[in-house]
Amino acid sequence: xxxxxxxxxxxxxxxxxxxxxxxxxxxxxxxxxxxxxxxxxxxxxxxxxxxxxxxxxxxxxxxxxxxxxxxxxxxxxxxxxxxxxxxxxxxxxxxxxxxxxxxxxxxxxxxxxxxxxxxxxxxxxxxxxxxxxxxxxxxxxxxxxxxxxxxxxxxxxxxxxxxxxxxxxxxxxxxxxxxxxxxxxxxxxxxxxxxxxxxxxxxxxxxxxxxxxxxxxxxxxxxxxxxxxxxxxxxxxxxxxxxxxxxxxxxxxxxxxxxxxxxxxxxxxxxxxxxxxxxxxxxxxxxxxxxxxxxx
Amino acid sequence: xxxxxxxxxxxxxxxxxxxxxxxxxxxxxxxxxxxxxxxxxxxxxxxxxxxxxxxxxxxxxxxxxxxxxxxxxxxxxxxxxxxxxxxxxxxxxxxxxxxxxxxxxxxxxxxxxxxxxxxxxxxxxxxxxxxxxxxxxxxxxxxxxxxxxxxxxxxxxxxxxxxxxxxxxxxxxxxxxxxxxxxxxxxxxxxxxxxxxxxxxxxxxxxxxxxxxxxxxxxxxxxxxxxxxxxxxxxxxxxxxxxxxxxxxxxxxxxxxxxxxxxxxxxxxxxxxxxxxxxxxxxxxxxxxxxxxxxxxxxxxxxxxxxxxxxxx
Numbered sequence: 156x157x158x159x160x161x162x163x164x165x166x167x168x169x170x171x172x173x174x175x176x177x178x179x180x181x182x183x184x185x186x187x188x189x190x191x192x193x194x195x196x197x198x199x200x201x202x203x204x205x206x207x208x209x210x211x212x213x214x215x216x217x218x219x220x221x222x223x224x225x226x227x228x229x230x231x232x233x234x235x236x237x238x239x240x241x242x243x244x245x246x247x248x249x250x251x252x253x254x255x256x257x258x259x260x261x262x263x264x265x266x267x268x269x270x271x272x273x274x275x276x277x278x279x280x281x282x283x284x285x286x287x288x289x290x291x292x293x294x295x296x297x298x299x300x301x302x303x304x305x306x307x308x309x310x311x312x313x314x315x316x317x318x319x320x321x322x323x324x325x326x327x328x329x330x331x332x333x334x335x336x337x338x339x340x341x342x343x344x345x346x347x348x349x350x351x352x353x354x355x356x357x358x359x360x361x362x363x364x365x366x367x368x369x370x371x372x373x374x375x376x377x378x379x380x381x382x383x384x385x386x387x388x389x390x391x392x393x394x395x396x397x398x399x400x401x402x403x404x405x406x407x408x409x410x411x412x413x414x415x416x417x418x419x420x421x422x423x424x425x426x427x428x429x430x431x432x433x434x435x436x437x438x439x440x441x442x443x444x445x446x447x448x449x450x451x
Numbered sequence: 452x453x454x455x456x457x458x459x460x461x462x463x464x465x466x467x468x469x470x471x472x473x474x475x476x477x478x479x480x481x482x483x484x485x486x487x488x489x490x491x492x493x494x495x496x497x498x499x500x501x502x503x504x505x506x507x508x509x510x511x512x513x514x515x516x517x518x519x520x521x522x523x524x525x526x527x528x529x530x531x532x533x534x535x536x537x538x539x540x541x542x543x544x545x546x547x548x549x550x551x552x553x554x555x556x557x558x559x560x561x562x563x564x565x566x567x568x569x570x571x572x573x574x575x576x577x578x579x580x581x582x583x584x585x586x587x588x589x590x591x592x593x594x595x596x597x598x599x600x601x602x603x604x605x606x607x608x609x610x611x612x613x614x615x616x617x618x619x620x621x622x623x624x625x626x627x628x629x630x631x632x633x634x635x636x637x638x639x640x641x642x643x644x645x646x647x648x649x650x651x652x653x654x655x656x657x658x659x660x661x662x663x664x665x666x667x668x669x670x671x672x673x674x675x676x677x678x679x680x681x682x683x684x685x686x687x688x689x690x691x692x693x694x695x696x697x698x699x700x701x702x703x704x705x706x707x708x709x710x711x712x713x714x715x716x717x718x719x720x721x722x723x724x725x726x727x728x729x730x731x732x733x734x735x736x737x738x739x740x741x742x743x744x745x746x747x748x749x750x751x752x753x754x755x756x757x758x759x760x761x762x763x764x
Contacts (some may be wrong), residue, residue, distance in 0.1 A: 218521065222520070232579070264547075264548075265519070265548050266548070266549050267547060272519065273515070273519065273544065273548060274543050274544055274547050274548035276543075277539055277543050280515075280540065280543065280544065282510050283509040283512030283513055284512045284513070284515050284516040284519070284544065285514070285516060285518075286503075286509070286512075286513045286516060287512065287513035287514060287515055287516020287517040287518075287520070287524070288516035288517075288519065288520050289516070289518060290501060290513070290516070290517065291517045291520035291522050292488070292520065294477070294498075294499070294522065295521070327506075327508040327509055327512065327540075330503070330504070330506035330508060330509035331509050331512065331513070332502070332508055333504065333506070334503045334506070334513060337504075338501070352656060369498075
């Protein structure tokens with residue numbers, strides 16, 4: 156593991172905050188979409204697409220790319236924003252989000268949108284699909300040791316699954332978790348955007364999932380817990396996961412739903428509602444101040 | 452009674468042969484590989500076989516992960532579980548998301564007769580047929596299955612393929628070269644057409660013999676592909692014989708009979724009689740006995756054919 160420079164941390168942090176502004180504009184323009192879960196996952200997606208993963212925007216299907224399976228599909232406004240700014244499609248297209256005749260569907264469509272790996276929206280699929288993807292990456296390479304215990308160092312590409320804590324309610328998640336441990340998929344990393352809020356209430360009220368680290372440990376995964384809005388911790392955790400061999404890793408990223416806008420933070424009503432004009436202006440002003448914080 | 456041949460063994464052998472030819476083929480199981488005979492692939496290619504446990508939803512999702520990353524996954528479990536428990540995975544990722552998974556639906560129809568109605572799948576064709584981009588194959592016998600398995604692997608989309616649990620009559624030999632999407636006229640006739648799939652093709656041929664004795668000339672069509680339906684074959688049968696009977700090991704709602712009735716009501720209305728299970732669950736018992744008691748008897752086809760002929764103007 157190497158230390159990440161202050162400049163890198165600052166640049167990525169600023170970028171994540173700028174993406175929140177972009178997402179605000181998209182959802183306000185469309186008057187439909189999901190802000191809360193998009194804001195909690197901003198630093199995670201920024202770290203993956205703009206530093207950690209090897210991808211080629213000019214060739215989205217590059218066989219040896221790292222795969223990001225975005226399981227919490229409702230938060231796709233942030234995914235689309237990261238993909239566009241990374242060069243997978245023109246950022247101008249972002250304002251067609253959720254409009255008729257757009258490539259940017261209400262939930263991710265891997266056929267329509269360059270860079271999107273899987274359909275998502277029905278929750279809970281990412282880990283199990285990630286198992287298939289990680290096994291496929293293992294099959295592609297010839298290193299004999301990788302056949303029994305693949306690692307990020309012996310895989311055609313790594314697989315990153317980004318899921319929400321609400322998804323942990325779904326049984327198929329745990330089916331996938333067990334298979335990943337069985338096949339010792341060191342080339343698979345799950346990142347739980349643990350924002351603690353679901354559509355109707357706090358996760359603790361909808362369906363308690365704690366002690367979540369213990370659960371993943373008991374299922375045979377390597378567990379890292381971080382502050383998911385601290386860019387340095389996100390970057391370090393991803394590096395750490397790369398050095399865990401023969402075992403899948405989960406990064407439990409403690410986040411805040413609606414992060415960056417005071418009246419949205421930790422309020423389930425901002426799971427899927429668009430802002431009014433007044434709310435939009437207040438949110439924009441707060442987010443712009445947040446960007447200033449990351450200027451030199 | 453025709454000689455019976457084992458369908459499961461034919462599947463296991465065909466899957467191994469496919470694995471030999473194409474290294475991109477992998478097989479997955481939800482822990483029933485000794486039942487469906489995919490264990491034969493597991494023994495031959497242990498590094499290309501993955502048992503995800505009793506987890507049919509993960510079975511489909513893991514297969515999706517393989518399919519989206521350059522492999523041809525053959526997912527194996529019972530038909531009843533693909534088309535009920537795992538159907539959201541199938542819809543979201545195979546049909547909508549474009550993952551070209553191959554679902555080998557074992558113990559289909561009433562063929563797991565001693566395990567009873569929980570293990571029968573008499574609604575799977577209706578469920579799968581309603582999904583955009585799905586292809587559905589119901590091989591009638593081991594030869595048909597063996598011929599079609601390579602096409603299933605190469606097919607540019609998800610495929611749901613029904614497999615009979617039991618030893619079955621083999622109306623066709625290896626000279627039969629079925630093609631996905633192309634119906635085959637197994638017997639010609641002028642008064643009525645029986646459109647059948649799976650085991651019911653051999654029963655339809657038996658029914659045609661009986662009808663012949665009763666003075667009715669019946670065409671028998673092996674409609675091994677339920678979707679995409681060979682519309683031309685159905686329309687031609689309707690126009691040439693003026694009456695249609697469908698025969699399937701499935702509910703009369705939404706399967707082959709549903710597909711044929713939908714097409715004909717729109718484009719060539721003629722009398723259509725659908726045989727199959729009458730919107731109810733079957734019961735436990737010997738396969739032949741259950742088939743005969745639940746709408747899949749030769750006599751059901753014969754009676755339906757007579758009724759269809761009578762209904763002609």
